[in-house]
Amino acid sequence: MAPVNSLNAPCSLSATPAELDGTAGERRQLINVAYRLLGSLTEAEDAVQDAYARWCALPRSRQEEILSPGAWLTTVTSRICLDLLGSARTRRERYIGAWLPEPLPDRIEWDRAGGADPADQLILDESVGMAFLIVLEPMTPAERVAFVLHDAFRYPFAEIADALGRTPAACKQLASSTRRRVSASRAPVTATGRADVVRHVKEAWETKDIAALIRLLDPGAVMTADGGGMVGTALRPVEGGARIAQYMVAIADKAPGLELLERSVNRAPGLVAQRAGVVMTVASFDVSEGRITRIWVVRNPEKLRLWAREG
Incomplete structure (x- = not known):
């Protein structure tokens, strides 16, 4: 994982994550992870903001002990998403009608309309496809986190284990079983x-x-x-x-x-x-x-x- 630059700068409750680290790079990665886990850009932005708030709440001495703030933020964001996915099952039981992921326009649509892209952090690849996100819906929160972090973002299972509180071997098994179900349900099309x-x-x-x-x-x-x-x-x-x-x-x-x-x-x-x-x-x-x-x-x-x- 790429480290976050200058995250030891003083934190402010009103500061944006980009202002905290001096670059949108790490926030962009976190937003991409969280959207694929949650299927909602709104919730993804909230989860990432919460992760940065937790970073800011750490004593300066604790921040300096963390060798890779980027890895720390990814772990925390994944845990926040894990909790949200667990509670989402209960919320969706009360949802009126079917629940679908939040659809994303292509960046060219924002360019056509003019102005800044409100979701310019997102990388639009096949892992944001509606069919892909729908297939992930019935998976358990742990399966979804393990699969997305490893298969979509190539994080090693040792780091995924920190987020899930499981062994690397258990995380590998979770990702493998999810991969088989995803592959079986997807039909190639040009x-x-x-x-x-x-x-x-x-x-x-x-x-x-x-x-x-x-x-x-x-x-x-x-x-x-x-x-x-x-x-x-x-x-x-x-x-x-x-x-x-x-x-x-x-x-x-x-x-x-x-x-x-x-x-x-x-x-x-x-x-x-x-x-x-x-x-x-x-x-x-x-x-x-x-x-x-x-x-x-x-x-x-x-x-x-x-x-x-x-x-």
């Missing part, structure tokens, strides 16, 4: 093929062509929507290509004035629905053999804050 399918879905949805949508959807396709109880949406997954196609056309009939845009969602081709320039829905897709197999629809406005400047 970005070009996925983009073409998503574009055809957009065109069929706009023309309300149920037959075309059915051809594009796998017969066993599943659509899951997250409204968080704040906006209307399907509370249970819609299963079957024909039912999903009918549902999509029914929504189009009930929501005149919606504009569909092709956008990158968590580094993969997706669709954004907006009305009068305001993003209402972000949809991401999983594609296998030229057909849509999964659709994840996020409508919870609290999870769409990064899309506020879309247009």
Whole structure:
């Protein structure tokens, strides 16, 4: 792990992590770890801020004893995420409808809108893909931490053991079992093929062509929507290509004035629905053999804050 430079500088409750270490490098790494663990940029930012606050609370003498502040911060951030993942299971039992990860725009979307990128710390690779994050959801908190830290960020098991309070051998076993389940559930697809399918879905949805949508959807396709109880949406997954196609056309009939845009969602081709320039829905897709197999629809406005400047 890369060390944090100048973290022994005086801490202030109002100081940002970047101000504390003089560089955004370590914070960027921590944000990337925490988002993949939690599936929420908001919670990831809070977890990292909490880790820096704990660093600041250490006596100066204790800070000077720590050879690698970066490793210390990663361990603390991972433990905070571990606790959050444990409590998240209880919170999600009370969540209205399905819970989905917070969708991320591509950096080019912020560049198009102008201004600073509020999530410029994030590295958008396949480990932020919606399908990847969804596969991790049923894993135990310890499995998720071990797998993400090792497979996505290449941290050694000796350091992961410090975060989980387990032996390196136990952490290796956790990561290995999770890796097998992740590999078994992921179907390879080219970005070009996925983009073409998503574009055809957009065109069929706009023309309300149920037959075309059915051809594009796998017969066993599943659509899951997250409204968080704040906006209307399907509370249970819609299963079957024909039912999903009918549902999509029914929504189009009930929501005149919606504009569909092709956008990158968590580094993969997706669709954004907006009305009068305001993003209402972000949809991401999983594609296998030229057909849509999964659709994840996020409508919870609290999870769409990064899309506020879309247009």
